[in-house]
Amino acid sequence: MTDIKKDIQNKANSNSPLGVGGSVEIGKTAKYLREKLGGIPQQAKDNLKEYNGIKKQMLEALKEQDLTVKQMAEKINMPTDQVVYYLMSLVKYGFVKTGEVDDMDEYYTYKLNK
Amino acid sequence: MGELNKKSAKILVFSTEKISDPAIDMAGLLKLHYPPTVYTISVPCSSGIKPSWILYAYEKGFDGVFIAADGSDCVFGESCTEKTGHLVGKTHNLMKENGIEPARLRMAAICSVCSESFVKQMRTFNEYLLKTRDV
Amino acid sequence: MEKKPKKIGVYICHCGGNISDYVDVEKVRQSVEGEDIVFIAKTTMFACSDANQRDMVEDIKANGLDGVIVASCSPKLHQLTFRNVSIRADLNKYTYVHANIREQASWAHSDNKIGATEKAIHLVQAAVAKARYAEALETNKIKAKKAVAVIGAGVAGMKAAISLAEKDTEVILIEKEPFVGGRVAQWDSLSTTTESGKDMVKRLYNELTKHDNITILTNCEVIENKGSVGNITLKVSKTPRFIKASACHPDDLKRAIEVCPVVVPDDFNFRLSNRKAIYKNYPSEYPQIPVIDIKNCTRCGECEKVCKAIDFSEKEEIVEMTVGSVLMATGFDSYTPEYGEFGYATSENVITLPQFKRLIDTQFDKLVYNGKEIKNIAYIYCVGSRQTDGENTYCSRNCCTSTIHAAVTAKNKFADINNYHFNRGLRTYGKQEILYADSLRGGDIYLQSYEDGLPTVTTEGKKTIVKINDILTNGREIEVEADLVVLVTGMVPRSDNSMIGSLFKIPKGRDKFFNEVHMKLRPVETVIDGITIAGACQGPKNITESVNSALSAATKSYSILSKGELETDPLVAIIDAEKCTWCGSCEAACPFDAILKVENGKKVIAEINNSVCKGCGMCAPVCEPDAVNLIACSSAEIMSMIDALV
Amino acid sequence: MENPIKNISYDALVIGAGIAGGEVALNLANTGFKVLLVDKELSVGGKMIMLSKVFPTLDCAACITTPKVSEISRHPNITIFTGSEVSNIKKISDNEFTAKVTKHPRYVRVEDCTACQLCEHACPVNVRDQYQFGLIGRKAAFIPFSICSPKAAAIDIDNCTLCGACEKACPTNCIDFTQETEIMDLHIKTVVVATGFDMFDAKKMPRYGYGQHKNVITALQMERELAPTRPFNTILRPGDGKVPDKIAYVLCVGSRDASVGNPICSQICCMYSIKQAQLLMGALPMADVTIYYINIRSFGKGFEEFYQQAKGMGVNFVKGKIGRISEIEGGNLMLRYEDINEGKLQEAEHDMVILSTGVLPNTGIDKFFENQTLTLDPFNFVGQSDALASPAKTSIEGVFVAGTATGPMDIPDSILSAGAASSEAISYLIQRS
The missing domain is CATH 3.50.50.60 (FAD/NAD(P)-binding domain)
Known part of the structure; x- marks a missing residue:
């Protein structure tokens, strides 16, 4: 178990104001846990912020034209391996789709999934 | 994909659940190709095939019928070989009576690992049927 | 009476691409969607997944379906899975119909996507045609005898017997040889343990005899097999020992062996030595009574003079028994090299690995063969295994480790031994690697070749030379003058496998060992219900692996019988009483005596005994008035399938 | 801890729900014994369920694992705890062990989840997906992988921002952040260790x-x-x-x-x-x-x-x-x-x-045991007390080992080893009943 997880669980278990099955309204339990924990880990916040930024940059870039990984890397100034990771995640979530492969059968272009 | 344009003969295979089915399945597993117009109907034992079914298959348009017989491996006993042979003989006579070329019915023992032999049988039977019939 | 039309659900599996890469599954779905009885037609990524199974149950319940069809892989793999889905949705399992569009369409025709799709469409349509006729059927229940016959009393068979006896199951352990222990009894030294093979056999034998529910039959062979899972009747022929156990006095028996004038090659020692016609392979062997090898006995009567226990009047006995399941643990043979293969039988300095192992076990101080002290030993690996121009294309798995163990044992036991290993890539997998590393450290020399540059053995006068182009030293030709050449012979299927195999109708694989149903799903079961396989009769194995498979087979045999009751298929023959005129041909055709002649009102007709009928259908084609049909395989069903397939 | 501690008892505890553990659970369950199957991952199926096709037949791994997994998950004699860990195993008499099971919160009520993935679409977070070995991202509210079992979402609390988007999207209201760690006291008669292996x-x-x-x-x-x-x-x-x-x-x-x-x-x-x-x-x-x-x-x-x-x-x-x-x-x-x-x-x-x-061995298994020593081999795999004649027996009577916990092996060998462990455990249970 990671330390963060342990920490969260210890906190959750130790100062449960409402107890299990208490009066927390179904569908609004996230707020309950956030209050109980007194916030969320900084790392999770940072990660989300970074991803949102990159997602925005990538989708903006693809608005102009379809791009390969290399072209995207140059355009948004990011290492190609990072581009693969984020771009493929965006493909998975349906924001981006895979286009054609080049003549050499080497690199695919990626485009917005409208 | 050059094969696509080539016509193949329609062959109905009677195979058996315990013995020849596994061989035909294994042919697929090993990607041993044979014409896709080969269709299989499984029966418990090859000696339970009625001649009327075979005649019906020709009547409906099958070019050939192949019995993938159990041979001596049959789980229902060794009399299977003789009985299957007998019903093939009977069917051949019926075919002659009805003006159907008896060579359109073939039989071979296909044991549970005879994948290659099954595929070879299908290919040669297909070639024979293509040559002798206007498929 | 007008029947309500059926409502069927059809599920077409992608199999994660195995099907959908070659077959257009959507097209297949559309092709049956419009059929009157098809209420739902869906495609699914994995039909067998829990999620899809749950979906099917919901679909059946929510829509009141009468049956389902799954078009996926071979019914051998998942027919049972989907029949169980039907059961969970409160449908009778016989309303389920399976279509095989993987092994018989996408895979078989992966070279032709259009053809594969076309075929899949016809196959699914044929399944729909069959589903029109599929009816709810009740299974027959039969009593299962909680007893298992274990065939072969090597370590696998002995372990299986013990483990079944511990599970309150009656065991009959049948061994063809006069003694138990199989191959392991032949070894003194085993790798990874200080226990000798003989001691291990002794330990297992003592454990066997602790259980009252185990019967050990030595010198016995199964000669007849009747019936089926739950109720199998075996006939066993028992060759007499010609020695009365009760009257046996050890000293007299010892004398009897001494006086026996017959001398024959001793197979237990791989013909390295001789034995008498009355013999034991080694002093502590089990059971502890000698045996008379009647084929070689001259009936001179010398033994009778010194020992009262000798009794030549003993006759062959036939024992009959009923068991619920049979566990095959018949073991393997060692490969016998061809005449002249690496100098076998043509050079006096060439022996096989099993012979070499016996040689080390039977000698002390000095290693002597043919009167000559041995110093330099050349081992030639993969003899009879991984053949490129022979039938045995498989690797025999255990021989690398076994050879290194023997070589290290020889080196530790005798002075000045030099080991040269002419191998084709060492396969000391897993923890056995340590043994290889140890032997390298101990100074053993390893020389390697590929399949196309095997070592050669030549005899020049008294010298035997082994030559190789060693790839480990850049292909250099290296030659070793060997005092002894050991041919590392692997495991091959037993020569008598075909006899016992065909008696129980067990299929064999391409390697001619007994074949399991599925290497991963059902590794110890055969296509014959109730017959399990264990140990090296299924393929080469070391002792641990044999025991693992023996215990697995015991688990399987036990779980078949543990409830004391089995369900059998209700797919039997039925007689149309109107058409039947009793001519007796069906009775003559039935191999199971399942057809009876009965009076039905004014008429004499045939009747099927459902609990005996095995559903083979042999009675159907012989019926002139066409009064016999098989349930689920009737003329109407077959013809409607033919209509769909054309 | 304020959690009420539950007392539960079974015939057998199987630790690890990969193919070996799953096979043991099925064999025991099919012969009438009650089994608790525990795995620390969110899905049963171990490493094999993640594979593509398997040698030497090129069967797809899913085709072999999913039917087994599905049989395990609906067997009336098997209870499965995923996302759970076992500790403090103690032998208290000749045929009785006690242990503790810690069930970590999934923050999803599995029985209500329909795996519709709406929470996944709603979640704004993207982190490396451990089930794809970091090649691609996944959400903090996620279905572990498409053929996982139980097929239900889970919340990765380390990376969750507790924004509540998943809860709003969920049509069955199955997301529940009030879930807490549950600790249970367990009584069993036999233990099978099937903890699998680790990769170098x-x-x-x-x-x-x-x-x-x-x-x-x-x-x-x-x-x-x-x-x-x-x-x-x-x-x-x-x-x-x-x-x-x-x-x-x-x-x-x-x-x-x-x-x-x-x-x-x-x-x-x-x-x-x-x-x-x-x-x-x-x-x-x-x-x-x-x-x-x-x-x-x-x-x-x-x-x-x-x-x-x-x-x-x-x-x-x-x-x-x-x-x-x-x-x-x-x-x-x-x-x-x-x-x-x-x-x-x-x-x-x-x-x-x-x-x-x-x-490599999955280390730390021996630490599960309290008053008895589970001996390891020189390579830190679980030691076999009688490797040749009873490969599934360990240094503790009543504790058996299955699959790659004893050393490297392929799938067929793991299944056979699991069959052997099943046999020993069944005999042990029958002999002591």
């Missing part, structure tokens, strides 16, 4: 550049790329998304190597590499695949034939030891190796390298 961490061999050179990946990562639920639309190298056409396999990475602390052979790497090579040849017909090996160990039933088949398909086998892998321009990789046939050092360029990493 390729970062421990810096000369191969894993973690540094982005186009050097592990075989498990390639396994995902080849699986039907693959992370990319095709085979891509993760460094820049290029379709590779000159692929190298390096065998014995972290096995047969005393210098990294693992002198034994991992038994499966030769075969899984040969299998992947065959699948790659199918997926990328123009690609060259080279396997750098020391010895090919295709020893099992049908394995040698499978090896020869790969050779026949054109997979290139080079007998050579890889010294170093360096990255060159464009992300390609230069392999320096000792060519054993030629007897000299050689260099070869590839555009993607797969490290066939070895099998």
Whole structure:
């Protein structure tokens, strides 16, 4: 178990104001846990912020034209391996789709999934 | 994909659940190709095939019928070989009576690992049927 | 009476691409969607997944379906899975119909996507045609005898017997040889343990005899097999020992062996030595009574003079028994090299690995063969295994480790031994690697070749030379003058496998060992219900692996019988009483005596005994008035399938 | 802790719900015993359920695991706890053990979840997906993988921002952040350890550049790329998304190597590499695949034939030891190796390298046990007290071991080992009832 997880669980278990099955309204339990924990880990916040930024940059870039990984890397100034990771995640979530492969059968272009 | 344009003969295979089915399945597993117009109907034992079914298959348009017989491996006993042979003989006579070329019915023992032999049988039977019939 | 039309659900599996890469599954779905009885037609990524199974149950319940069809892989793999889905949705399992569009369409025709799709469409349509006729059927229940016959009393068979006896199951352990222990009894030294093979056999034998529910039959062979899972009747022929156990006095028996004038090659020692016609392979062997090898006995009567226990009047006995399941643990043979293969039988300095192992076990101080002290030993690996121009294309798995163990044992036991290993890539997998590393450290020399540059053995006068182009030293030709050449012979299927195999109708694989149903799903079961396989009769194995498979087979045999009751298929023959005129041909055709002649009102007709009928259908084609049909395989069903397939 | 502690009892506790543990649970359940099956992961199925196709028959792993998994999950005699850990196993009498089970909150009520994935769509977070070995991202509210069981969402609380979007999206209101850790006291008669194995961490061999050179990946990562639920639309190298056409396999990475602390052979790497090579040849017909090996160990039933088949398909086998892998321009990789046939050092360029990493023990199993010692072997796998005659017996009477917890083995051997452990456990239970 990671330390963060342990920490969260210890906190959750130790100062449960409402107890299990208490009066927390179904569908609004996230707020309950956030209050109980007194916030969320900084790392999770940072990660989300970074991803949102990159997602925005990538989708903006693809608005102009379809791009390969290399072209995207140059355009948004990011290492190609990072581009693969984020771009493929965006493909998975349906924001981006895979286009054609080049003549050499080497690199695919990626485009917005409208 | 050059094969696509080539016509193949329609062959109905009677195979058996315990013995020849596994061989035909294994042919697929090993990607041993044979014409896709080969269709299989499984029966418990090859000696339970009625001649009327075979005649019906020709009547409906099958070019050939192949019995993938159990041979001596049959789980229902060794009399299977003789009985299957007998019903093939009977069917051949019926075919002659009805003006159907008896060579359109073939039989071979296909044991549970005879994948290659099954595929070879299908290919040669297909070639024979293509040559002798206007498929 | 007008029947309500059926409502069927059809599920077409992608199999994660195995099907959908070659077959257009959507097209297949559309092709049956419009059929009157098809209420739902869906495609699914994995039909067998829990999620899809749950979906099917919901679909059946929510829509009141009468049956389902799954078009996926071979019914051998998942027919049972989907029949169980039907059961969970409160449908009778016989309303389920399976279509095989993987092994018989996408895979078989992966070279032709259009053809594969076309075929899949016809196959699914044929399944729909069959589903029109599929009816709810009740299974027959039969009593299962909680007893298992274990065939072969090597370590696998002995372990299986013990483990079944511990599970309150009656065991009959049948061994063809006069003694138990199989191959392991032949070894003194085993790798990874200080226990000798003989001691291990002794330990297992003592454990066997602790259980009252185990019967050990030595010198016995199964000669007849009747019936089926739950109720199998075996006939066993028992060759007499010609020695009365009760009257046996050890000293007299010892004398009897001494006086026996017959001398024959001793197979237990791989013909390295001789034995008498009355013999034991080694002093502590089990059971502890000698045996008379009647084929070689001259009936001179010398033994009778010194020992009262000798009794030549003993006759062959036939024992009959009923068991619920049979566990095959018949073991393997060692490969016998061809005449002249690496100098076998043509050079006096060439022996096989099993012979070499016996040689080390039977000698002390000095290693002597043919009167000559041995110093330099050349081992030639993969003899009879991984053949490129022979039938045995498989690797025999255990021989690398076994050879290194023997070589290290020889080196530790005798002075000045030099080991040269002419191998084709060492396969000391897993923890056995340590043994290889140890032997390298101990100074053993390893020389390697590929399949196309095997070592050669030549005899020049008294010298035997082994030559190789060693790839480990850049292909250099290296030659070793060997005092002894050991041919590392692997495991091959037993020569008598075909006899016992065909008696129980067990299929064999391409390697001619007994074949399991599925290497991963059902590794110890055969296509014959109730017959399990264990140990090296299924393929080469070391002792641990044999025991693992023996215990697995015991688990399987036990779980078949543990409830004391089995369900059998209700797919039997039925007689149309109107058409039947009793001519007796069906009775003559039935191999199971399942057809009876009965009076039905004014008429004499045939009747099927459902609990005996095995559903083979042999009675159907012989019926002139066409009064016999098989349930689920009737003329109407077959013809409607033919209509769909054309 | 305020949680009420539950007391539960079963005939058998099976630790680890991979194929070995699953097989044991099924065998015991089918002969009438009540089994608790515990796994620390979110799904049962172990490592095998993550694989593409399996050697030597090229059956898809899912086709073999999913039906078993489904049989396990609906067996009336089996209770499954995923996301749970066992500790404090104590032998209290001849045929009785106690233990503690800690069930971590999933923050999803599994029985209500329909795996509709709406929470996944709603979640704003993106983190590396451990089930795809970091090749691609996943959400903090996520279904572990498409064929997981139980097929239900889970919340990755480490990365969750507790924004509540998943809760709003969920049509069945199954997301529940009030869930807490549950601790249960367990009474059992027998224990089966089926804790599986770990993979060698390729970062421990810096000369191969894993973690540094982005186009050097592990075989498990390639396994995902080849699986039907693959992370990319095709085979891509993760460094820049290029379709590779000159692929190298390096065998014995972290096995047969005393210098990294693992002198034994991992038994499966030769075969899984040969299998992947065959699948790659199918997926990328123009690609060259080279396997750098020391010895090919295709020893099992049908394995040698499978090896020869790969050779026949054109997979290139080079007998050579890889010294170093360096990255060159464009992300390609230069392999320096000792060519054993030629007897000299050689260099070869590839555009993607797969490290066939070895099998290591899952450490810490012995710590589960309190008043008895579970003896380990010299390599830290679970020790077999009678390896030849009773391979499933351990140093503690009533505790049995199944599958790769005892050492490296392939799937058929794991199943057989599980069969043996089942046999011992059933006998033990019958003898003591």
